[in-house]
Amino acid sequence: MKIYLVGGAVRDKLLGYPFHEHDWVVVGGTPEQLLAQGYQQVGKDFPVFLHPDSKEEYALARTERKNGRGYTGFSCYASPDVTLEQDLLRRDLTINAIAEDSDGNLIDPYGGQQDIQQKILRHVSPAFSEDPLRVLRVARFAARYAHLGFTVANETLQLMQAISDSGELHNLVAERVWKELESSLQEQSPQQFFAVLKQAHALAVLLPEFNDLGSNDFQVLQLASERNCSSSIRFALLCAALAPDVTQTLCQRIKIPNEFRDLAMLLSRHQQQCQQNFTAAEPLLDLLEALDPFRRPERFTDFLQCCTLINTVLDRNLKNTSQLNEAYQCCNRINAKQFADQGLKGKAIASALREQRITLISELLSHE
Numbered sequence: 088m089k090i091y092l093v094g095g096a097v098r099d100k101l102l103g104y105p106f107h108e109h110d111w112v113v114v115g116g117t118p119e120q121l122l123a124q125g126y127q128q129v130g131k132d133f134p135v136f137l138h139p140d141s142k143e144e145y146a147l148a149r150t151e152r153k154n155g156r157g158y159t160g161f162s163c164y165a166s167p168d169v170t171l172e173q174d175l176l177r178r179d180l181t182i183n184a185i186a187e188d189s190d191g192n193l194i195d196p197y198g199g200q201q202d203i204q205q206k207i208l209r210h211v212s213p214a215f216s217e218d219p220l221r222v223l224r225v226a227r228f229a230a231r232y233a234h235l236g237f238t239v240a241n242e243t244l245q246l247m248q249a250i251s252d253s254g255e256l257h258n259l260v261a262e263r264v265w266k267e268l269e270s271s272l273q274e275q276s277p278q279q280f281f282a283v284l285k286q287a288h289a290l291a292v293l294l295p296e297f298n299d300l301g302s303n304d305f306q307v308l309q310l311a312s313e314r315n316c317s318s319s320i321r322f323a324l325l326c327a328a329l330a331p332d333v334t335q336t337l338c339q340r341i342k343i344p345n346e347f348r349d350l351a352m353l354l355s356r357h358q359q360q361c362q363q364n365f366t367a368a369e370p371l372l373d374l375l376e377a378l379d380p381f382r383r384p385e386r387f388t389d390f391l392q393c394c395t396l397i398n399t400v401l402d403r404n405l406k407n408t409s410q411l412n413e414a415y416q417c418c419n420r421i422n423a424k425q426f427a428d429q430g431l432k433g434k435a436i437a438s439a440l441r442e443q444r445i446t447l448i449s450e451l452l453s454h455e
Contacts, residue, residue, distance in 0.1 A: 089114045091188055095183065096108065096109045111146070112148050112171065114170065114174070115167045116147060116300075118147070125139035129144075133165055138369075151163050162425070176214075177211075177214065179225070180210060182208065206235060206238065206239070207239075222247045225243065226279070229279045230276050230277050230283075231274040233275070233279040244283075247289065261342045264294070273318050277308055278305035281294075296333050300325070304325065308321055310399065316349070324391070326355045350390065361394045361405075362403070371410060372441070380415045381418075381419065391434075410455075413451055414448045418444045423436050423440055426440060
C-alpha cells in the first residue's frame, strides 16, 4: 500500500500559492487495511477515509464510468489493482492530476507541470465532457488564477461548449451552482468566472440574469475583490443592475442564502435612488427607513459600501452615501421610548418619531 499527496495541495505548492487542505490517494490498499489502522470511513459513493489524527481525507485509488446523466451519474471502481495513473486520469485538469510521494517525488503522467509553467487550464482526457460540473469548476479556477496569467486551453473550452450545448448543464442542482458561484466570488478575479462561462455558452443556461452585464458591472466586482469585500457584497453588486423581480427570481431559483439575498434585494431595489445628492429631508428619510438601519445596521453599512464602490467605478462625485450615514447617526440618537415617556401611544409615537427625524435631517442638510 502506497499513499500519495494529490490535487490542490500539489498544484498550489508548485505555484507558490497558499493552500490549507491536503488530499491523499491510497494505491494498493483496501478498506479493511485502513479501518484496521484506525481510519474512519465517510464516503458513500466511493471509499473515502478520515485519518485518525489529522482527520484529512484519504481516498482509495479508483476509476469512474459514466452510467447516467448529470454530475452524479457515475459508477466508481475502487480496488488494490487500480494504479495511480488510472486514478489521476479521471481528474478534471492536468494541473490537478499531479501526485507527490512520501519522498517528495512528483508523478505527473499527463503534463500538469508543463501546463503550470505555460499557465494553461487543460483537461486531462476526453472523459472531462462526461461531468457537467466541470464547466463551473474550470470557470472557478480561471477566477482563482487569472491574476497569475492562466487561461483556458482552446480544446478544453470547446469541450465545455459541447457540454453546454448538449443540455447536460440542466442536470446540475441549484445548490451546486450556488456553491461554485459563491466560491468564485471569493477569488481574486471573480469576473473571470462569468467571462469563461459566457465563452463556454454556459452563462445563459445557468445564470441568464448575468448574461447581459456590462464592463462597468464587472469593474465594480473587481474593485470589491481588490478591497477584500465580503462575498455577500460582491454578489449584491452583481445584482445592482438587475430589476428587483429579476433578482428575486434568481435568488429563489438557485436558493441563495438569506444573508446574500437580503443585501442583493436591497441594492437592486434602492441603488437607483442613490444616484443623486439629497436636497430635501423627506426623500432622504423615506430611503433611510426603507433601508432599515435601525434594526439592521450591519446590512446598512454593507449597502453604503456597495454604493460607494459603484460611484467610484462610474466616477460619480456624489455625497449621498455620507448623507445617508450622517442622517442615520442623527436619527439613531432618538427612539420611541422618549415619546412613550411623554404619554404618547401607538401611531402618535410613530408620527412624532418621524417628525423629529425630519427636523434633524433638515438641519443636517441646511449645514451642507
